[in-house]
Amino acid sequence: MNRFLPYFFSIIPLSSLSIGTLAMASPTQETSKIQLAQKLNCNNAQTQVEINQCAQISYQNADKKLNQVYQKLVPTLSSSSKKKLITAQQAWIKFRDASCEFERSQYEGGTIAPSIYFGCLEKTTQQRTQQLQEYLNSDR
Missing domain, CATH: 1.20.1270.180 (Substrate Binding Domain Of Dnak; Chain:A; Domain 2)
Structure with a gap:
């Protein structure tokens, strides 16, 4: 069992990264409004x-x-x-x-x-x- 703990903990950061990436890849209507509200220079x-x-x-x-x-x-x-x-x-x-x-x-x-x-x-x-x-x- 102890030999699986390092493997388990190494998976957690990867899965949290992929979830964060997915969230950023599909902007919500809220984030679209924020981007539109920014002034274009x-x-x-x-x-x-x-x-x-x-x-x-x-x-x-x-x-x-x-x-x-x-x-x-x-x-x-x-x-x-x-x-x-x-x-x-x-x-x-x-x-x-x-x-x-x-x-x-x-x-x-x-x-x-x-x-x-x-x-x-x-x-x-x-x-x-x-x-x-x-x-x-x-x-x-």
Whole structure:
């Protein structure tokens, strides 16, 4: 019997570790809320999840600016030009999304894929914003 005690006590710490690991691997709704409540610092993102979230936020900000410039440009155009801009913008959105999907596909399955995708969306959106801003600033 005494020779089984060291074996028994060596199992206890291992089993408590595995239970702790299981508890951490399946976050509860409470821990999810706590994580969401933490402020995201995009100037010092520490994890790939944070980097991905920051890339998404950067894209969303670029998209807001694009929409602001677009909304300023539309009223300055004739009816015919408005229709052409709408058609061009719809085609551009399809191109942007397909192009960024292609860029992301090179990292398919990797944790960096969302960051690559949102970075592409942001860069392409900023370029389009600049184009629309130039139309807005030109003397037509």
